[in-house]
Amino acid sequence: MRPGVWQKLDVASRCMTPVALTLALVIVNAVPLKIPGLTPVLPVLALIGVFHWALYRPELLPPVTVFLIGIVQDTLAGTPLGVYALVFLAVYGGVVMQQRFFLGKSFTVVWIGFLIVAALASALTWILVAVLHGALINPKPVSFQFIMTVGVYPAVAWILMRWQNAIVPAED
Amino acid sequence: MAVNEGKPGGARVLQSSKGVALRFAYVFLIVGAVGLMMLGKIDHILVERYRTVVTDALAPVMDVLSRPAASIANLIERGQALIDLRAENDRLRMERDRLLQWQTLAFELEARNRTLTDLLRFVPDPEARFVAARVVADTGGAFAHALLVNAGERDGVAKGQAVMAGDGLVGRIVGVGGRSARVMLITDLNSRIPVVVSDGRIRSILAGENSDRLRLLHLVPGAAVAVGDRVVTSGHGGAFPPDLPVGRVTQIKDGIITVKPFLDRERIEAVRIIDYGLKGILADVDAKAVQQ
16 A cells, blocks of 8 residues: 555654754753753763764764754854864764664663764864864863763663654664 | 665665765765854854854744743752751841941942042943843853843844843853844853952953853063952953952962852853943944944
C-alpha cells in the first residue's frame, strides 16, 4: 500500500525534530537560571545535540542545519559570529567519520567518546575566541564549562535517545 | 534514499553519490564559518546589526521562557529567606540603626551642599532618565559576558547607555533592537571603563577578564591604592556618568590590582538603563561609520 499524503507529512515532520530539538537546546541554554556560580560555567547543550544526531542519525541533521544552529548559538552567546558554527561543524564531521567505531558500543564508551570530542571542541573554541579577540582568555571557566557539558551529557543524551526511539521514524 | 549496504547511516550517506554533494556542502560551510569570522573582524558594525535583528526576533521567546525560571528562583530564595528570618531580622535592625546615623549626616551634608552650590552658582549635572527592563537571557558560558533585556529603541534605549542594577554598574548597552537590547557586562573581556579609585580620585581603566574579577589598568606609578578602596565611574570619555559605584579593590599582588564588582550576575533580574543625555564614545564611532 502506498503511503497517503498525511502519512508522508507525518513522517516528514517527525524527521525535522532532531533539528528543532538541537535548536531548542541552544535557546534553553540562554534562559537566565539565577543559580549562583552556574552562569559562567553553563554547559554547551547544543554540543550534545550535535554529537548525538551526528552519531545516530546524521541524515536528519544535515551540515547546513548544523551551521545555522552554530550561528544562532553565536548570536545568543555573544561569541564572534562563526565560532560555534565552525566548532559544531568540526564536531559533526569528526563524529560522522568515527561513526562506525561508536555504533553498537556501550553507553560508557560513547560517553568517553563525547568527553574527547567536547575537550577538542572546548580547546578549538578557546583558540578561536582568543585569536579573534587578540587576547588570552582565562582557561579556568572554559575548563569548568567543559566538565559541566560532559557531566550533563547522560541526562540530555537519555532524553534524546528516548525521543529518537519514540518519535523519529526508524531508518528504512 | 541511498542504497543500504549494511553500513551505518553516516558512512552510507557519505559514500553514496549524494554523499559527494554533502561533503562538498560540508567543506563549503566550514569555509563559510571562517569567512563569517573574518567578516566580523572587518565589518564589526554589520555583524552587530545582524546580531541585533536576530536577538530582537528571539526576545519574546526568551521573555516567556525566562518567567518560569525566575519564578522558581524566587521560590527558592523565599524558602531560604524563611529559614533565616530571625537572623536576618536582627541584622536588618542593626543595619537600620547604623543607616539612621548616616541619614542624619546625609541631611546635614545635603543642606550644606545646597547653600554652597547656591553660593558658587554651580552648574548641576543634567537630570537622568531611567528605563527599567527585565533580563530575559543570560547566555552564560566562558567566552562572553552579556545579557539580553526586554527594552529597546521604542523605550528610548540607545547604544552606549550605562546599565545599573541595585548594587552597582552592570555594564553598557552594545546593541539595540526594537524591543530588546544587548548589555555587555563590565566583566566581559572587551569591557574597558574609565574609573576613579578611592578618596584620592586616582584615575584608571577597569578591564573585564571574562571572570568574576576585574583588573585596574594604566594606573599612575606609585598611586596609593589600598585593599578595600571603592571604585566608581569617572565620567571621562563621556561614555558613563560619573560616580556610579562599580566595585571594591580586593587584592594587590605583583602590581596587579584586582577589583570585585558589586554586580552579582546570577541575581540580576531587572536592570535600570540610565540616559544622561551623554553622547558617549560608542555613539560617535557609529555616527562616523554611517557617514562614511
